[in-house]
Structure formats: C-alpha cells, structure tokens
Amino acid sequence: MNRTASLDKLKSESFDICIIGAGASGAGCALDAVLRGYKVAIIDKKDFASETSSRSTKLIHGGVRYLEQAFKKLDFAQLKQVRHGLEERHIVLKNAPHLARPLALMTPVNSWLEGLYFKIGLQLYDTFATNDTLPKSKWLNKSEVMAKIPTLDSKKLHSGVLYYDGQLDDARYCLALVQSASEAGAVVANYVDVSGFQKDVAGKILGVNVSDTQTGNAFTIHAKLVINCTGPFSDKVRLMANSGLPERLRPSKGVHVMLPKETLNSEYAMLIPKTSDGRVVFAIPFEGATMIGTTDTECDDIQSEPTLNQKEKQYLADTLNPYLATQIDISQLRSGFGGLRPLLSADPSKSTKSLTRDHEIELDETSGLVSLLGGKWTTYRLMAKDTIDQADEIFAKSNVCITADHILAGGENYKLDSWKELAQKYDLTQEVAVHLVKKYGSRAERICKLTVDEPLLKEKLSEHYPYIKAEVVYAVRDEMAVTPRDFLARRIRFEITDWDETLNSLPVVTTLMARELGWNPEERERQADNYAREIGKFISDAE
Template sequence: MNRAAHLHRLKTEAFDICIIGAGASGAGCAADAASRGLRVAVIESDDFGAGTSGTSTKLVHGGVRYLEQAVKTFDPKQLALVRKALHERRTLLHIAPHLCHPLALLTPVSNLIEGAYYAIGLKIYDWLAGSRRMAPSQWLNKAEALRHFPAFDGRKLHSAVLYYDGQFDDIRLNLGLVQTAAKYGASVANHVRVASLVAGESGQLNAVTALDTLSGEAFTIRAKVVVNATGTHADRLRRQANSGQGVRMRASKGAHVVLPGSAMPQAPAQTEPAALLVPKTKDGRVLFAIPWRGQWLIGTTDTEADTTDMPALLPDEAAYLLAEVNQFVAQPVPIEAVAGGFAGLRPLLQSDPNASSKAVVRDHEVEIDTKSGLVSIMGGKWTTYRLMAQETIDACCAKLGQPRPCVTESLLLQGAEGYDSNYPKRLAERHPDMAADILAHLADTYGTEAPAILTLLVENPAWGTRLAQKHPFIQAEVIYAARTEMALTLPDVLMRRIRLGLIDWQATLEALPLSAQLLARELGWSTTEAAQHEADFQAYIEGLIGKATGKEVYSL
C-alpha cells in the first residue's frame, strides 16, 4: 500500500462511501464495501489498530460470561449475541487461518458441584455452536488438567473443564482487513483525521474535509455516504453531524500484563497447551492467562472509563491481575516478572446509563441520522466485526440504491490464500538456513506473504538479523512495513506491525536505535528528524514502564 498514491486518489476521486475510522469495524466495513464493488475511501486519524482494536484479549469467542448471564436472567439478547459470535468464530478461522487458530481453555474446579455447573454450561456452549463447534468440551481430572496447564497448584485443584475458543492477532487482522480492502480497490490512509463534515443544500453529508496529520495538508474527500466507525469516539462525530443527537457511547477499560513464556511452566511438547479461564473472580470479572506469541497474556480488568481517556496499564491493575492468577498457580508470579502490557477502551452501546459496564450487552447498532444521513456503527466486539460491517454496508447500499450481496463470509484476507496448517513447515523446508522461531513467526504473522519479507534479504542479507536478541522479529520486517504496509512512524512499526512494544518494553528499547535507522532510510528522514523520532518513542516506552510500575524510568 503506497500512501502517496492513496492520498492522491482521496483528493481527486469521487466515492460511494467514505469510512471514518479504520479499527475493526471501519476496516471490516471497508473490506465488505470494496469487495461488493463500491468505490470506497477509508481514513484513520492515528494508525490502523492503534486504539481499541489493538488492545483486546486476543480471543475470538462466543462469550462464556454472556452465556451465563443469558441463562441466569433469561435474556434472549445475550443468548443471540453468543450464538452470532460462535458462528463468526468459525468464519474467522476460515478467512484468516494464519492469524486465527483454536485455543484450549481450562476452567479450574474446586468441587463436584462447581464442576457439574461448568460442564453443563459448556455443553450448552457446544450446542449453540452446532456444526461450527471446534471440539467437544470435556471434564478433566486433576492429572489431565495439570498436563495441559502445568502451572496449576494441584493442592487447590479438584479438576478442570476444558473447552475451545479461538485466538487471534488483533492488530495484524485489522491490517489484513485494510490490505484486503485496498486489494479490492479501496483508497486507504492512516494518520488522516476529519476536520469537518460537509453537507449539501439538502442537509445530507456529501463530503469530508480531512487533515493529513503528518504533513499538515487539508483536503476534501467527496462521497455519497459517510460512515462513522470511530468506536468510543462515535458520539463526537454524530453530534458534529447533528447537534441534536444524544449520547449513546460509554466505555470500560480493560488492562493486560504480559509475562515472558518462562514465567509459568508450559505444557510438554506432546500435550496440547491450554489457557486458564476463571469465569468470575471475587469482584465479578473474567480472568485469562493465555499463551500468546511465546509470552503469557494476563487479563483483563473491567472498570468504568471516559470515552476520551488515553488508557495505559497502571500499577494497581498489574498487581490485581497477578494476585488473581497467583491464586491458581503453584509458583506465584512476582510483579518484577512483568515484561510488557497494554490497556484499551471497550466501546459500549448505552441503553441503561446506570447499568454496570460488566452488565452491558456487547451488541451493536447501525444508526442512520435522518437529518445528515450519517451512518454510525456503534458498540460490538471483535468477534462480530464482520456482521457489524455487513449490516452497515447493507444500510449504505440501501441509501445508494445499489443492492449488492455481501461476500465476506468466504473472502480470504491478505496472506490466507494458499495457507494451511502445513505452510509453516513448508516455509521452513525452503529456508533451512533461517532460525526456526523466525520462520514460524513470519508464517504466523504474514501467512503466504512471508516469502516477500525473505526476498528482501537478497537486497541486503543483514536484514535477516534480529531486532532484539530474545525475539524472532527481524530487520526486514521494518523495511517491509515501510514499503508495503503504510508504516510511517516508529509506533506504527514497533507497537503494531511487529507488536514488540506490547510484549516486551526493554526489548523494544533494545530494538529502537536500529529500527529508527532502518525507518529513516526508507522514509527519507534527516539525521535530526530520525533522532527526534527515536527520542520521542523512547520517552513513550519509558512512560509506559513508569505508569505500570509507578516508578520514574531513566533512559538507557
């Protein structure tokens, strides 16, 4: 994706739809609309997946908690949401198999009654999934549970219930949707924000005034329909289009800590590894300890937040998450083991302003403002992004008078064409000189696009070396991100394209000087500009460390 070429199109072409926001819902709408043959413009004020969509728990799931709420309260909305999400779970594993895969989860059981309760609930979960079930849930004895999750404290464990959901790489999937939209003709650009909405004589929106935040240039995007896919910020755009609109959005904060893979025992090679899921902690939250990209991902919190917050992991949140995990493991994890972490806002669609954020149904709504014509997609969650997009673009097609069928249920995303479970092995066989962990990482991150990164090593063999000693990310990925993935800043590369900034802060600082040098070469930064970009990003990472530990951090 060449940003200059896409910007030129945004400035000069007329579009059927202009989508504002390129997180999960916006990128999903873009891929849906473009694959229907509509003329699509997409702008994102920061980077693709920089907000809520890049800070999830990395699970594609129906929602065991929502199922429990549905049964306890006889709530058909919760039940419908679970059913829809379970359907979409299988779809995601099909259209992006390199980024999404099944994950075994274990719920610890302390007695027979509790075990029966969980086992029956998860059989209902299996039943709701129907033919799209991954594998049947099982009630395991203590010895079996310890094989799958050796970190358990066997003294406290009676047994465990095992079931399956999906795991995915949220930021890379977000980018894959943008790339797929571009492949089908959409014009896309990051670091472009809306300055104003433009209406014609009828009062209906027909253009957007946009600002390139990197160059400072303002320009106009002409479109017949404008879609508001800005997540927690949706109200700001809704009220800009129509000042009479009420407040619909609220937010809750979810924080996660990341531990090295060595922080807790791993399942032996011959045994399927499992994640820990505690459906309800003492304060009513859900706790996960998930193996992800060679690390342990521990989450999540659920606290009230303002939609304008800039969330980060805080000391009390890190301490809370580790304290909860330590109730179930034999070797308590000390706070010093935390290597990284992140926090994000969940976009919650408000119906009852007095309800707890934990009780809000994570469903969505497509709203069409009759005064301005603005189409807003609000609420929802990652697992149901495709349905959200389908309903949104259906509404846009109705407004345009161009009924066109949705094809995204079978539309393979970038990197999925030709990918199967044996692809990583085939890639390793073709490149026996490369480290196994690097090749596995490239296959799991880029799918069948992985050879394009390796081809760069012909240009410069040094690009095959690691950015940080303990991680599989290589220099060529920085080059590839700048040339083909519209990465324009150090956070674009290190926080999102390769995600090192989420999982290991010290390794990110280790990788920073070389990453800055590589990106400066590709983007034509001067020596002074490169030094400033490096200093700014170093301060940002040190700020994350300081916020998470409550301690002042000094430069290395």
C-alpha cells in the same frame, strides 16, 4: 498500499462511501463495501487498529460470561450476542488461518459440584457453536489437568473443564482486512484526521474535511455516504455531524499484563471463573509470553491513551495467584496495555460490566451519517454486513455480501509447514521462518526475498525474539507503517510483549525506517524520542 498515492486519490476523486475509522469494524465495512461494487475510501486519525482493535484479549469467542449472565438474568440480548459470536467464530478462523487458530482453554475447578456446573454450561456453549470443527468441551480429572498446565496448585485443584475458542493476532488481522480492501479497489490511508463535514443546503453530508497529520495539509474527501466506525470515539463524530444527537457510548477501560511464558508453562490458556468483581479473567499464551486480562472500569477520559496502574496490576495478579503453586511476582511484569470498549448504553445507571457487546446501526436522518456503534472483534464481519446492508438500502441496491468466503491477505493457499522450504531456501532458523509464516502467511516469502540482495536484513532485532530487520523494510514499503510505533506495536507485537527489548531495538528500527522514508538525522532522532516518551509513560504509570 502506497500512502502517497492514496492521498492523491483522496484529494482528487469522489467516492460512493467514505469510512471514518480503520479498526476492525471500519476495515470490515471497507472490504464488504468494495466487494459489493462501491467505490470506497477508508481513513483513520492514527494507524490501522491503533486503538481498541489492537488491544483486545485476542480471543475469537461467543463469550462464556455472556452465556452465564443470559441464563442467570434471563437476558436474551446476552444470549443473542453469544449466538452471533459463535456463528462468526468459524469464519474468522477460516478466512485468515495464518493469523487465527483454535485455542484450548482450561477452567480449573475446586469441587465436584463446581465441575458439574461448568461442564453443563460449556456443553450449552458447544450447542450454539454450529458449522465449525473445534473439539467439544471435556471434564478432565486432576492428573489430566496438571499434565496440561503444570504450574497450577495441585493441592487446591479438584479437576478442570476443557473447552475451545479461537485466538487471533488482532492488529495484524485488522491489517489483513485493510490490505484485502485495498487490493479489491478501496483507497486506504492512515494518519488522516477529520475536522468537520461539508454539507448541502439541507444539511446532508457531501464530504469530509480532513488533514494529513504528517504534513498538516488540509483537503476534503467527497463522498455520497459517510460511515462512522470510530468505536469508543463514535459520539465525537456523530456530534460533529449533528450536534443535536444524544450521546450513546459508555466506554469502559480494560487492561492486560504480560508475564513470562513460565507463568503457565503451557500452550493451554486458562479461564478464571471467579473474580472479586464478578468478571472472568483469562491467562493466555501469546507471542512467547503469558497475557492476563482483562479488567473493566468506567472511563471518562477517552482522549488520553489508556495505561495500566499498580492497582490494576495487583488485581490481575490477585485473581490468578489462588490457582498457581508459585505466586506471581508482579515485578516480573514484562509489559502491558490498556484499551477502551465501545459499549452501548441507553441507561446511565447500569455499570459497564452489565452492558451487552452487541452492535447497532444508526442512520441520522438530518445529516445522512451512518454510525456503526458497539460490537466486538469476533462479530466484526456481521457488524460490517449489517452496516453495508444499510448502505444498500440508502442507495436502493440489493447486493450480496460475500465476505464469509473471502480469504484475507496472506491466507491464500496458506500452509503452516511452508516454513521448512523458506528456512532452507533463505538460510533462516526454524524460529524465524515459523514466525514469518504465522505473521505473513502465504506472503512470508516477500520478506525473505528482501534478504537476498541485503543479507544483513536477516539479522534479528533482538536475540530473544524472532523478529528480523527485513520486516521493518517490508512494513514501510508494503504495509503503510509511518512511525516506529506502527511497526513495533502493530506490524509486529513487540511493544505489548516486552518493553525493555522493544526500546533496545528502537535505534535499529528508526535507522531502517529513516532510510526507507527519507528522514534526516534530526527527524530520525525526533521519531525515536517520541516513541521512547510514549512507552516511558506506560512504564511509569505501571510502576
């Protein structure tokens, strides 16, 4: 993926479809559309997956909470959402095995009756999960639960119900979708901002007026059809195309915190079924830390990046503490992140917690804009299929969707144990080799090859983590990383796991990026300062 070449094509060529927004839904649409034979462009105001799609709970699931609500309230929309999620779960796992894998989740219970309730519920959950090979749920006794999560409070524990969902690295999964679309022929570019639309005399969109935010250069992308996949920002694009449209989105904010791995000291995740506001909260091992989330609060300000505050930190600690033998010390917080959910609502009186995560495809007859509204990570492929089915209808075509069987970039011929060969061939530690294979899949050797002529690139960015310098170079050359945050927050997940070590690695990262991108010393310092300020806001808001 070469950004300069992509920008040249965006300026000089015409497209069948231009997709605005390169998160999960936009990237999924781009891959589906290009595989159906369309000439596709996809752009994003910031980086790929820079908003909602990199800030999820990292779960591939149907939604246990949705299933409970469906039966309690006879809400068939919730039931439909569960079914869709579980139908898609095995596809998400299969198509990128290096980035998505099964995850065992424990639900601790305090009584026999409570255990029976959750066992029945999770058995129902299992029945919706067709076509996959994940193990079925089990009701375990206290000793079995404690053997799996030894930090639980055994005095309060009666038993536990174990079930399985999937886990993914959301930012890199989205990048794999973008890479796959690019390799299939789509033209992709980040940091391209939309300022308006070019229309014909009847008001139909003919092109997208944009600017390259890195240079300020403005131009128009000419396309027969424009698809809006901007998640919680969809109303802004919709109203830009047609100011007469009603607003449809009710964004809500959710935050997660990262604590040391020793908080659970387990490879098993935990579902906390009882919270003060009626949600469920998860405690999940991720990238060498324990991630706890999420919250759900109304969010009126979607222009400012969501951060986490002391109240949200305390809520998550207070939710997990009753289950632990040793209480969480919130000062142990390593990092955290906030995100926005693109919830759909036709009823302003409903709270965001009660809104379904299902999706809707909107065709504005006046402007011709197609908008993909709502949805969640697990169903990204189904959302994209429905959207490109709509495009087929507009173009009077009947193409077949083939994304269910399309292995994503890095998943081709993937073998987890290939780390052994890489470690031996390139003199890498097991920790580093396993990390590379889990992040880059069958393409991990591309990073290793960079170290042959430049052995210093094998050096780690931090002694406490497996990330190496060669990844910075590869991210710039092959993954369109433009800023330090692209690399630190999304190409690797350093930012969301450890703020202090991320900042410690910043000088090395910016020096390597400066070499690759031709930054002078002043630009390198500006990039470092900008990133330090961004992270500084997260840290100060969380204190």
